[in-house]
Amino acid sequence: MVEGPVQVEVFVLRMKAGRPELAGPCGPDPWYIEVAAEDDPVEVVSRLSRNLMGEPVLVHSTSWRRARGAVVLSFVVVNSEAQAPHLAGIPISRVELARSEATSAAKTIAAAQVLEHGLRHLAWLAREDPIVIGLLNEDWKKALAGYRPEPFRNIV
Amino acid sequence: MVRCECGFEVRGTEDEIVPALQKHAGESHNMKVTREQVLARAHAI
Numbered sequence: 001m002v003e004g005p006v007q008v009e010v011f012v013l014r015m016k017a018g019r020p021e022l023a024g025p026c027g028p029d030p031w032y033i034e035v036a037a038e039d040d041p042v043e044v045v046s047r048l049s050r051n052l053m054g055e056p057v058l059v060h061s062t063s064w065r066r067a068r069g070a071v072v073l074s075f076v077v078v079n080s081e082a083q084a085p086h087l088a089g090i091p092i093s094r095v096e097l098a099r100s101e102a103t104s105a106a107k108t109i110a111a112a113q114v115l116e117h118g119l120r121h122l123a124w125l126a127r128e129d130p131i132v133i134g135l136l137n138e139d140w141k142k143a144l145a146g147y148r149p150e151p152f153r154n155i156v
Numbered sequence: 157m158v159r160c161e162c163g164f165e166v167r168g169t170e171d172e173i174v175p176a177l178q179k180h181a182g183e184s185h186n187m188k189v190t191r192e193q194v195l196a197r198a199h200a201i
Contacts, residue, residue, distance in 0.1 A: 001161045001197070002185050025184055026162040034187045044186050051183060 002032040007070045008041055011115045012053070014079045014089055015139045020119070021089035023079065025052055028090045030111050032068075041073050049077050053084035058135050060125065062118040065109055076118045078136070092119070116147075123147035158198045160185075173198060 010031040012024030024031045033048060035041050042059060049056045058078040065072055097120075098106035098113040123144040125132040136144070158177050159165045162184065166176040177194045181187040 001181070002187065029162065031162065031184075033185050036186075039186070048184065048186060 002034050002068075003070075004034045004036070005070050006035040006037075006041070006073065007068060008033040008035055008045055008073050008075055009111075009114065010045055010049075010075045010077055011118055012049070012077045012079060012087075013092075014083065015081045015137070015143070016089055018139050018143065019091065020140070020143050021091050022115075023084065023087045023089040024077075025087060027088060030114075035073070041075075045075050045077065049079075053079055053087070058132065060122070060132075062121040063114060065105060065114070067109070074114050074118060076115075076122055078122075078140070081139075119144065120147045120149050124149040157200075158194060170195065170198075 010024060010033060011022060012031060013020050014023040015021075016023075022028060026032075033044060035044055042061065046056065046059045049059060056077045057080055059075060061073055061075050063074045065074070092115065093112070095110070095112045095116050097116055098109040100106050122132070126136050126141055126144045127133075157165065157167045158173050160177070160180060164177075164180050164184070166173045166180070168176070174191045174194045178189055178191075181189045
């Protein structure tokens with residue numbers, strides 16, 4: 001149903017009992033949002049997140065790819081542990097990353113791989129970015145310690 | 157009945173499902189959909 005040349009794919013994350021889980025408005029599926037030409041994607045994701053689930057802790061774009069006949073911008077939204085309790089949470093499983101070639105994108109990229117990349121990106125921010133370091137609590141930092149940002153392995 | 161790809165579902169008459177889906181599309185997906193677009197996706201049950 002979501003259409004248009006630019007779309008946003010959001011993975012809504014929430015901590016529960018020391019483990020991150022997916023807890024967005026679309027259950028286990030990514031949440032898709034349309035972005036018009038005049039829209040700022042970060043503003044749109046922040047506004048819709050706020051309206052549907054309350055003020056998010058963090059909104060961050062982690063990757064992009066071509067899919068669904070569009071350029072799809074992937075975001076992670078981190079909510080607080082007690083936020084939007086009516087939304088069911090689904091545990092997150094680790095998966096292998098989709099690997100690109102040196103000058104071309106991976107042939108297929110699954111949503112779970114986009115999320116894995118998003119969590120590794122978040123793990124990097126949790127170590128390097130003063131804003132993110134200040135926003136994420138200790139449970140998040142412990143959980144993200146297991147997500148190791150990896151170098152681009154195609155270049156040797 | 158109309159079902160959004162996110163799982164949201166609304167049942168009722170045309171006059172019930174059109175505004176409900178338009179509201180959902182705007183609030184959840186930043187979309188503006190016309191009555192015709194909603195009805196094109198509706199299924200009789």
